[in-house]
Amino acid sequence: MTELGPDVWPPAPIRTERLVLREPEARDRPAIVELFSSPEVGTYTGGARPREELERAVPEVPRRRPGLFVVDLDGAMIGIIELNHRDADHRSQVRPDDGEAELGYLFLPQAWGHGYAAEACAAALDWFASALPGEPVTLVTQTANDRSMRLAVKLGFVEVQRFEEWGAAQWFGRWSSPPASA
Numbered sequence: 514m515t516e517l518g519p520d521v522w523p524p525a526p527i528r529t530e531r532l533v534l535r536e537p538e539a540r541d542r543p544a545i546v547e548l549f550s551s552p553e554v555g556t557y558t559g560g561a562r563p564r565e566e567l568e569r570a571v572p573e574v575p576r577r578r579p580g581l582f583v584v585d586l587d588g589a590m591i592g593i594i595e596l597n598h599r600d601a602d603h604r605s606q607v608r609p610d611d612g613e614a615e616l617g618y619l620f621l622p623q624a625w626g627h628g629y630a631a632e633a634c635a636a637a638l639d640w641f642a643s644a645l646p647g648e649p650v651t652l653v654t655q656t657a658n659d660r661s662m663r664l665a666v667k668l669g670f671v672e673v674q675r676f677e678e679w680g681a682a683q684w685f686g687r688w689s690s691p692p693a694s695a
Contacts, residue, residue, distance in 0.1 A: 522579035524644070529636045532629060534582040534594065537575035541583050544590035544621065545575055553622040557658040559679065584620070584633045591629060592620030594637045596650065614641065615651045616688070625660070634668055642690035649689050656682040 527534040537545070546567045548554055555561035580596040595617040616638070620630050641650060652670050654661035662684060670686030677683065 523577070524640055527582070527636050527640055529632050531586065532591075532633050532636070533585040534633060534636055534640075535585055536577045537581065537583050537593075539574045541575055541590040542571055542573060545571055545593075548593065548619055548621055551622060554619055557655045557661065557681075558619070580614070582633075582637055584624075584629065586624070586629065590621075591624040592618060592633065594618045594633055596637060596641055613649050613651050613687075614645075615653065617652075630664055631667055634664065638668065638688065638690070646690060649687050652686050652688070654684050656684050 523536050546564060549562050549571075550564040550567055552561045580598075582594040583590050584592040584594060596614045597617065598614050616634065618630055618634055624630075638650065641648070650670075651673075652665050652668075654665060656662065656675065665684070665686050668688065670688045672684060673687050674685050675682060676685065
């Protein structure tokens with residue numbers, strides 16, 4: 514497995530028709546606090562965190578790290594996408610001998626229903642496929658999260674299994690990037 518290290522990160526900003534995927538900046542801090550304190554966003558992610566706690570915990574310049582993209586619409590953050598390598602001991606993993614990357618995303622409620630998540634996640638997966646050809650990507654979502662389930666299928670994730678975790682039924686899917694060209 515190849516890591517999302519300095520040899521592939523950070524990428525130049527990724528531009529789509531309407532969005533820019535980029536590293537976090539200081540101007541994103543208020544939206545990050547809003548994102549993680551939103552009761553709507555927290556519905557399927559274990560709940561919202563208290564705003565006061567986030568105001569204390571989120572640094573003035575949000576942490577940059579491999580695999581984390583801010584989704585920017587017209588100069589404002591509307592969500593985040595993460596491509597993180599999974600813990601090799603995670604029970605739902607696809608390849609027992611190796612941790613694979615997992616796609617995660619959160620969007621502010623006002624960004625829901627406009628196709629931004631599909632557009633941004635597709636761009637992140639395209640980038641991933643070019644940076645790490647042949648590497649699979651996984652996605653886990655609660656089966657009760659209809660929007661996320663539809664997005665997973667739209668992006669080309671194929672169901673691998675369902676399981677119970679965190680007190681809820683979970684859906685686990687896999688997306689395969691094309692192998693490297695010879």
